[in-house]
Amino acid sequence: MYKRQGYKFKQKKRLRKLIIDKLEEDNVPHEYFPLLKRGIDLNLPDGRVFLNQDYTLDSDVPKSYCYCSDTLADGSYMEQIKGCTMLYHESTFLQEMLDRANQTHHTTALQAGQIAAEAGVEKLLIGHFSSRYKVLQPLLEEALSAFEHTELAIEGNTYTI
Numbered sequence: 001m002y003k004r005q006g007y008k009f010k011q012k013k014r015l016r017k018l019i020i021d022k023l024e025e026d027n028v029p030h031e032y033f034p035l036l037k038r039g040i041d042l043n044l045p046d047g048r049v050f051l052n053q054d055y056t057l058d059s060d061v062p063k064s065y066c067y068c069s070d071t072l073a074d075g076s077y078m079e080q081i082k083g084c085t086m087l088y089h090e091s092t093f094l095q096e097m098l099d100r101a102n103q104t105h106h107t108t109a110l111q112a113g114q115i116a117a118e119a120g121v122e123k124l125l126i127g128h129f130s131s132r133y134k135v136l137q138p139l140l141e142e143a144l145s146a147f148e149h150t151e152l153a154i155e156g157n158t159y160t161i
Contacts, residue, residue, distance in 0.1 A: 006068040008080055014059035016052065023055050063161045066121075069128050072102065073111035078119055086161045087121040088153060090128035091139055097130075109139040113146030123161075127153030
């Protein structure tokens with residue numbers, strides 16, 4: 001049986017961010033800051049109440065990066081990549097070579113774009129191109145026809161998630 005290759009990297013959710021000016025203005029004791037950061041409301045012994053929503057901001061949504069290579073476009077991994085921030089997906093062939101892609105357990109550029117769209121990812125990087133393609137623009141255009149936020153993964157380039 002053929003095995004697919006992929007990885008998923010996901011940031012952990014960070015604690016809430018303190019609104020320091022507001023905390024200082026209301027004289028909230030420093031020893032309670034960690035509780036507020038964890039989303040806990042404070043009921044102090046002296047009767048004062050401090051709601052974490054008044055003194056903190058939610059942290060950024062965790063980012064994720066998924067990597068799929070040597071992969072047939074069969075949808076079996078859709079749940080694992082759903083909603084990721086950036087998806088790297090192989091697009092070894094153009095759609096005109098779909099039969100070859102299936103035989104060699106690879107994906108076409110169009111399929112990579114369709115997968116990105118279906119999975120609701122934010123950004124798609126395509127790579128792992130067949131050496132038969134000396135010009136990569138047709139692969140990019142094919143993926144773009146299915147998913148607007150697509151870029152070519154070019155060796156040496158840096159990409160921001």
